[in-house]
Amino acid sequence: MSKPWTYLPSKGEAKALEVDRAFYERLAGEVGARALVEEFVIPIRSGRAWPVRAGQLCRVVTIEGPQVADFNAWNLHNPRERFWAARTRQLESTHLTTFNRLWSTLPYLRPMLTITNETIQYGEDEDGGRCHDLLGTRCDPYVNKLLTGEEFDYNCHSNLTRAILPYRLTELDVHDVLNIFQVTGLLPNGKYFMKASPAKRGDFFEFFAEIDLLCAISTCPGGDLSVPLWGPDAGDPLPTCRPLGIEVYQPAPESLEGWTSPRPADYAGNHGMEWPVFGA
Numbered sequence: 119m120s121k122p123w124t125y126l127p128s129k130g131e132a133k134a135l136e137v138d139r140a141f142y143e144r145l146a147g148e149v150g151a152r153a154l155v156e157e158f159v160i161p162i163r164s165g166r167a168w169p170v171r172a173g174q175l176c177r178v179v180t181i182e183g184p185q186v187a188d189f190n191a192w193n194l195h196n197p198r199e200r201f202w203a204a205r206t207r208q209l210e211s212t213h214l215t216t217f218n219r220l221w222s223t224l225p226y227l228r229p230m231l232t233i234t235n236e237t238i239q240y241g242e243d244e245d246g247g248r249c250h251d252l253l254g255t256r257c258d259p260y261v262n263k264l265l266t267g268e269e270f271d272y273n274c275h276s277n278l279t280r281a282i283l284p285y286r287l288t289e290l291d292v293h294d295v296l297n298i299f300q301v302t303g304l305l306p307n308g309k310y311f312m313k314a315s316p317a318k319r320g321d322f323f324e325f326f327a328e329i330d331l332l333c334a335i336s337t338c339p340g341g342d343l344s345v346p347l348w349g350p351d352a353g354d355p356l357p358t359c360r361p362l363g364i365e366v367y368q369p370a371p372e373s374l375e376g377w378t379s380p381r382p383a384d385y386a387g388n389h390g391m392e393w394p395v396f397g398a
């Protein structure tokens with residue numbers, strides 16, 4: 119059996135994945151020193167997009183009880199740079215918690231946001247389940263029709279599509295999500311599973327925007343996922359659907375001292391192409 123290995127920086131690049139925990143811990147703790155910029159509620163089976171500027175904090179709150187949130191993020195000024203779930207899974211983990219970051223797509227590859235606090239702190243359960251899922255993705259009307267034969271227009275993919283229309287984005291801009299407040303894992307045979315969300319009223323997931331972001335959330339029509347959406351035990355999850363609260367905060371300027379917004383990756387970008395040499 120060969121030894122497992124993972125994504126780690128090589129010698130000399132030790133800081134590549136380093137997170138200044140003291141900075142984010144202080145930021146998370148200085149609740150009195152931040153100003154509320156925006157606050158709104160996303161109703162059940164709905165979606166909304168909103169900007170979070172670099173240096174601001176954002177909270178997703180289970181204001182009435184457990185509810186899963188399907189989260190997307192783009193560079194506010196360039197939607198080609200968006201959250202890259204697969205690479206984040208490799209660089210961070212299959213499930214995210216405080217101090218994990220969301221990384222952006224190529225050719226940018228930089229931390230888009232850093233999780234500053236999340237009140238679930240689920241760890242690992244007896245089935246290997248963990249919270250804030252990066253293994254799966256959003257529910258969508260195409261797979262839904264495949265599995266049920268029925269048309270349904272309020273899956274997370276559609277909710278996100280409607281949410282981003284005012285920003286001139288389309289269905290093709292919706293990408294693999296972070297499933298906030300969602301517990302998932304892999305069975306011993308490798309199959310993906312979901313469980314009821316452990317969130318309680320007032321739990322939150324808070325992050326710090328490293329760059330100017332356009333964020334979007336769908337309040338999953340599966341609600342808290344305590345009722346299977348598909349399969350032999352499928353039921354009606356509507357009674358388990360709850361709204362989510364969003365809060366955006368501006369920290370005090372002194373709280374941001376020492377922080378700089380990360381630059382895109384500095385690979386030269388030639389991909390092996392060479393220019394002709396004249397007169398040699």
Ligand SMILES: [Zn+2]
Binds near residue numbers: 256274275
């Ligand atoms: Zn969903």
